[in-house]
Amino acid sequence: MSLPRQLRLESDFDQLPDDVAVSATIADIEETKGFIDYYRFAIEVKTKGGSKYLIYRRYKEFSNLHHDLQSKYSPEDPDKPRANCCILPTLPGKVYLGNKQEIAESRIPGLNTYMKRLLSLPTRVVLDHTLRLFFYQTEQDSQHRPRALRRLRPPTRKVKAPDVKPKMDLFSSPRAEVMFDFRGNDKLELSLKKGEVVFLLSRVNADWLEGTLNNQTGIFPGSFVNIIKSLPISESDRGESPYIGGYSCLHCFLLKPSGVDTRDVCVEEDVSIQPSYQDLLTRMRSVFKVEDIALNYRDPEGDLIRIIDDEDVLLMIQESRGHRRSVKRPVNQFLWELYVTMTLDLSVYNTEI
The missing domain is CATH 3.10.20.90 (Phosphatidylinositol 3-kinase Catalytic Subunit; Chain A, domain 1)
Structure with a gap:
């Protein structure tokens, strides 16, 4: 059976529970230092129910997942019932030579493709306990301090200072509480400190917001703040029709x-x-x-x-x-x-x- 013919049908999608992962994208890589230095992938997971969260996984964990799925679903085992088999996507191979950061960066496109195809497999595979556990946000994941998530950042953004107002209305203006420190890398990004309140001006894309704080205007990742009052649904940062998602x-x-x-x-x-x-x-x-x-x-x-x-x-x-x-x-x-x-x-x- 070729891979495209076994992808999940739209009718199968209705069978999935709301908390099951349906898409995953690598947002960034980060280095973990210790007895052995290694890189982890920060992965943004979206569920069928519409929720979104971050998990952090090493390549070794991808490899362990793949081997486990192969043992359950690989059609190469003649003793395995054919009804339980399916062709799994190819996991990018191991690389033994080179700079660790460069190796991690080079793996991102292949791992994104791997996760996309993995989550498009038949329902019985997507509901596999090992697969669901891989994409589950653990307590350690939820408590981890996110970083800039540069791959979700818009490639360019011309920040325009808002109209001068005599005073921000604390109770009616869209705003958010900063949950983690964020240091902007350039003039377009707004630096944040935990506990501050940033006033929201617009949504740049699904992952980045534009706001004002301490008389400074810039963009920042939405995962660093807790929304107190959301922007109006019809809000548009430049007066055009609101962004409706997609392309x-x-x-x-x-x-x-x-x-x-x-x-x-x-x-x-x-x-x-x-x-x-x-x-x-x-x-x-x-x-x-x-x-x-x-x-x-x-x-x-x-x-x-x-x-x-x-x-x-x-x-x-x-x-x-x-x-x-x-x-x-x-x-x-x-x-x-x-x-x-x-x-x-x-x-x-x-x-x-």
Whole structure:
């Protein structure tokens, strides 16, 4: 039986209890020092019931889990009833040479794929005691101080200072209590100290919030705070339609002498996220498989304007907001569009004086 044919059917999903894990993603790695130094993976687990928590596992624990599942479900054992067998996903192999941190980092994509396929197996496997125990949040997991969870952080975020208010209303403003110290790594991140109250401005994505504290504004991981009063459901950090989860869509075009190649690029970010110039350039090179390209947008007059840095990206977004009412778009589609051209092709620009 091939792997795709044995994946769990949608009808089987209803049989699962609400506390069973249905997805897991590695959010970060962290070093544990002792008699033997090793790295653990910080894993964000989501359950069928919608809850979300962090667990911390070593590669050795992945290996032990895999061997246990193989002993129960591997079809290679001729004495095992075929009805109990299924083909398990491949666990990334051991690496014996190299820097421990680099080895741990290199394992992340493979382990993410492994967990995704593991949790898509038939219901009888997902409900296996050993598997459920692996994804269960132990008391040690729940008491562990989370770190920055950098892999859940939005790749870029232009923080805009909020409108000045004479005084924050302690009883009506969305706010949260800081549960763990957090030291921001750059100007975009807000440093927090346990016990402080941070006022919430917006939700950046499913894992990061934007807030203000001690006259400073920035973003911080939501796992570091306890929400006292949530943001309104309709809250939008830049005035656009609220983020509804899942993927947002970027409409983009590659302009070539032979014609126009149109693409809708899905990104796992809020439509209000402001990317950097370099992020956009790298993504477009990957999408269209062309290296020597330039990024552009259309101004209100319909002329192409070349983007060369982050300030141009900001200008593009500001202009798109200015005439958003005249263009109707889905709530999960960015208001701005990208026009990709060849770097040396200047014929696409309006050069009339």
